[in-house]
Amino acid sequence: MAKVMVSMPEQLLAEVDAEARRLGTSRSAVLRGFADEALRRRRADRAGAIRELLREGSGHHGGDAAELVKATRPGP
């Protein structure tokens, strides 16, 4: 596992340490958990929003998206 040095306000660090004591784990484990949870939540939010946009916005356009991208680019 990689080791990193993180700077943060003392009050925030105190809250992290309090959480570590409450959970009976290390400061590093708490920070890992917070980072993991934040990234999972962001991906879940992204997925939900995109699913809704696709549900409402997709249609039948004939396919071949990659070729249409090339065909509609400005010519030389």
Place this chain on the structure above:
Amino acid sequence: MSTLLLDASVVLAAFDRDDAQHAPACALLEGSPSTLATLDLARYEVANVAIRAWRTPEAVAPMLAVLERIAGDGGVVASTGALMTRAAELAEHHSISVYDAAYVAAVGEGDRRLVSCDRRDLVSKALAVLPGDAG
């Protein structure tokens, strides 16, 4: 966890139920555990296809909204002078357009991978993977 850099064709395929890559493109956008990113060029290209090819201007806003969601995830790479200089070199080396090469250049160093539906110029040359192969 790697970052997947999506070109415009992936977003377009997800919005086109007739596209052969529709299902894998949707699955990637909705469910990938990877961080997603794109290039600023994608905004122009999805809008251009919706207006010029699909003749469906109402498709522009939801596709741009998807790109904004991607921007909020892994970000939008800017087409800087440095990136375009690298793109020009790649275009010459791989005999592809500077547009396609800009996406390849945006992958840059590190663990990013380019995802595209462009078999002819990108996937066949191992410069990108199809949405279903992005993992």
